[in-house]
Amino acid sequence: MAEEEEVKLLGLWSSPFSCRIEMALKLKGVPYKYLEEDLENKSPLLLQLNPVHKKIPVFVHNGKPIAESLVILDYIDETWKHNPILPQDPYERAMARFWARFIDEQVLLTGLKIVAQTGREREAAVEATRDLVKFLEKELKGKDFFGGESFGYLDMVATLVAFWLMRSDDLVGVEVLPEEKFPEIHRWVKKLSEIPVVKECVPPKDKHVQYLRARLERIKSA
Numbered sequence: 001m002a003e004e005e006e007v008k009l010l011g012l013w014s015s016p017f018s019c020r021i022e023m024a025l026k027l028k029g030v031p032y033k034y035l036e037e038d039l040e041n042k043s044p045l046l047l048q049l050n051p052v053h054k055k056i057p058v059f060v061h062n063g064k065p066i067a068e069s070l071v072i073l074d075y076i077d078e079t080w081k082h083n084p085i086l087p088q089d090p091y092e093r094a095m096a097r098f099w100a101r102f103i104d105e106q107v108l109l110t111g112l113k114i115v116a117q118t119g120r121e122r123e124a125a126v127e128a129t130r131d132l133v134k135f136l137e138k139e140l141k142g143k144d145f146f147g148g149e150s151f152g153y154l155d156m157v158a159t160l161v162a163f164w165l166m167r168s169d170d171l172v173g174v175e176v177l178p179e180e181k182f183p184e185i186h187r188w189v190k191k192l193s194e195i196p197v198v199k200e201c202v203p204p205k206d207k208h209v210q211y212l213r214a215r216l217e218r219i220k221s222a
């Protein structure tokens with residue numbers, strides 16, 4: 001990497017989206033400056049760099065900002081080509097992007113309803129989430145990781161399922177993805193937990209669950 005390159009990440013320790021970016025940068029060994037955001041009191045820099053969504057993560061390369069984690073992951077993989085995170089085969093690459101969008105658009109939105117709803121609606125959201133995650137369970141059959149033998153792009157994206165969706169069990173008192181129904185997912189989570197960049201970037205469980213609980217309380221009382 002050229003000496004004058006400047007890489008910054010505006011993130012949040014508890015965010016699955018900023019966690020993805022940190023994992024990619026660490027895997028590639030790209031040094032970066034991390035700026036923690038307070039979403040209750042967004043910095044002028046965040047509002048200036050991401051005026052459209054006003055969300056983290058924002059990645060800044062030599063002064064040029066990029067928002068949206070999936071877009072950022074593509075950019076990082078294209079800019080620092082060593083240790084590729086996306087599959088090299090164009091079809092495999094398209095499929096990885098397809099499932100990444102599926103996770104962010106469908107699994108996430110349905111999973112959020114589990115926490116937001118109660119009673120019958122919550123039960124329906126749990127069932128709907130299980131139906132979606134069954135597709136991911138199928139994708140993992142016979143593989144250690146979504147990318148095959150090694151940890152890659154889709155595994156980074158899907159940490160949202162492993163460490164955010166599955167941790168919401170503690171908030172709602174329902175095991176959304178029980179091992180007997182999702183053996184492949186559970187096997188994959190164990191493998192993931194052994195990956196050094198995952199250990200470095202995923203928030204520690206107790207602190208994270210406490211944070212999610214407090215956030216849920218704030219949302220409920222708002």
Ligand SMILES: N[C@@H](CCC(=O)N[C@@H](CS)C(=O)NCC(=O)O)C(=O)O
Pocket residue numbers: 012014015016017039054055056057067068069070
């Ligand atoms: N689609 C976005 C989602 C990013 C996102 O939802 N970030 C949250 C934190 S986890 C945020 O900044 N929320 C601030 C807000 O909604 O005001 C991505 O992939 O980067």
